[in-house]
Amino acid sequence: MVRTPEVVHRGVCIIGAGPAGLSAARALRRLGVPYDQYERHSDVGGIWDIDNPGTPMYESAHFISSRKTSGFFDFPMPDSFADYPGHRQILKYTRDFAAAYGLREAIRCNCTVTGVEQAGDGWTVRLDDGTHHRYRAVVCATGTTWIPRIPRHPGAFTGEIRHSGSFRDPAEFRGKRVLIVGLGNSGADIACDAAANADAAFVSVRRGYHVIPKHLFGIPTDEFGAHGPQLPLRLERPIFKLLLRVLQGDLTRYGLPEPDHKLFESHPLLNSQLLHHLQHGDVAIRPDIAALDGSRVRFTDGGTEEIDLILYATGYDWTIPYVPDEYFEWQDGRPELYLTAFNRSHHNLFGLGYLETNSSAYTLFDHISNVLAQYLHDQEHAPARAAAFDRLIAEDRPRLSGGISFVDSARHRSYIDARTYHRHLAKIRKRIGWQNLTPGMFDQLRAQAPARKAGVA
Template identity: 60%
Template structure:
């Protein structure tokens, strides 16, 4: 473990290295640019967008995907999504919006496209060496923004299976299901979406398997997106949704789904009442967990069996940062343990942006934590006393970001934060350290001109 000295040499002559040009990486880039901190951004793909670019190798995106949070509650700070977008934007709209954001703030010039990072190492002087397939770069800091939905987890199932096995990371088109008996294993929001794709396409029959029950939340309540009630405290949201669910949804066990074994918000709720529609009409059949494979059949934990042609595992992802040595972060339950889910406690100026689960849109959280990171880096050059105060917090501060929610005790939930608690803590931290709080016009000085933006749209 590297012990952080009270004041660390800033290496201000070196750029910050950002790995990845998805939404998290772009947020980091804008924050650094605002404070005139030099940086270089590495992106292995040919354009920005991260997972929202379906042509990006390793993207888990599928044609029918939509944003899980609503238009007006999502998006980058100070750059709202267009009002003509759907309440829950399509993947094409999100990709277009992300690229528009990139051009609006002139972020392309610092990105090295087609450049994959293979390793980062901290040198003895505290600076960093970034190894890429196009050569090495020295940096004062490294910001890992390489995402969490590409290293798929496929459970081991006893027995042998005669049909096709695949993970949702490789799924893109519902035509895959034509004429086939399809089993989707896993009831996250992606699993529910994909099961609905199978039911709506020409699949011979669709099944969904889940070991755990989940709470369903309608995407709209009283005509507005459900996440617009986020201003309510958690107890009031639970009360309101409890009434709505009883009136609008009822007991999901009627259609074969298990009842939830946890309270609302202690795990991810499902914003997919379309799945219930298909269950109610027999287009999808709910099954319990998978016990084993038996040739052409899948045997379930209740002893029932079904002949299946295709098993699609929507069973989640490992958090992987393969280019960072494992001992640079402590890992627990397959998740890197970082201060505020963003700052390495082991290595000075190693950051991870996007390695958290949250019960709301993550984009504005990316912006908030990016501002903290940028302020800290700026202070290392301009206010080393204040930088040392924050470095001490990185080592010692362990805030409760659960908002009083007892999240389900799974590996995935080890990185969960409650949106209101997280934002409140960041505001408190900003005030304590005397940093500037976020304001709507804070990025106006780095916006590209209209002519620059138009020319970039033509070029890209």
């Protein structure tokens, strides 16, 4: 057998050119750390390109964090964007970001990484063209919403069963009796689409949720929270809960179960339309599924409904399919990473974007990318600082929940409180001697970017 020659690079490999991968690329580019970037799709944008095969995006999808509190650091979304931008605006913004900082030059699109293996003190990266490349470090940034999770229920169903990852257009619901299973943010959005288009719409839930409107007093809710007084949790929670009660009333009136957890202990359900449709009878809440029976679905309360389409909005399994499982410490389907990015047992193998948070993920990506880039830079230029951080990777076990007892589920075991995360990163930067992100830090990089038309509408 002829062995494939290996191309040796002294730099870093970034896998994925969605928001997390682009954040890492900008941070490395600013410090002059050489890297290559591979993207299996035809352009940058990741899940936000609705035409990418396997994307969970749908026509009515919008950001659940608002324009002013979201986005990349020091690259604000345009004022012309909506308070909660839709997926086309987010895709344009993401591609504008890549163009603004000259990130496209290092990206090889339509190129799939098929394997990553440890090779001495570096990593061998296999591509779908059959070539092998050696890098000193690999950043896995391919996201968490590509492998649909579909539960199994007893019985047989004669109608159509799909996962929400296959859903694109509300017109798919017309003329059908639709059951949405699950009430996360995507499930709530899709339930509203079903309410407005299906012959009948139902949502099956296992627990109650705290529903937070997208605006409070005319201001996006997360912006209201970010710029209001920063209260301790013991005060913030009862005040906010009282405010929601005054604005919304008792949600159990509409069939939603009483939440079995305190406010903020689960990923927030940020939606202003769902209550409207519940109030008008356009969608109805049902309990968990007990069994499937031909064209009918039986629920745990003994009730049944005639259903044409079951759509599971039940989330995704996290995978890094091109890396053998033993290279990451997987717990409950989540990789155990220091500060959500740094592998404790395999040097210079990183994961970026493998987190759940109560804030804008884009901004968090930039803060951790800043630390990651300085660490990789110091390995060659300030090894004593890099070694000090190596000790933290091995020994530091921070609690990043902010004192919140999150719901006991696999999803929430990787959940971080953004304020706590930022505070801990600040301590680490100070201890190691690394820079914080500051406005203007990337201006020179932006000035050096090739002049070209940014993004696509």
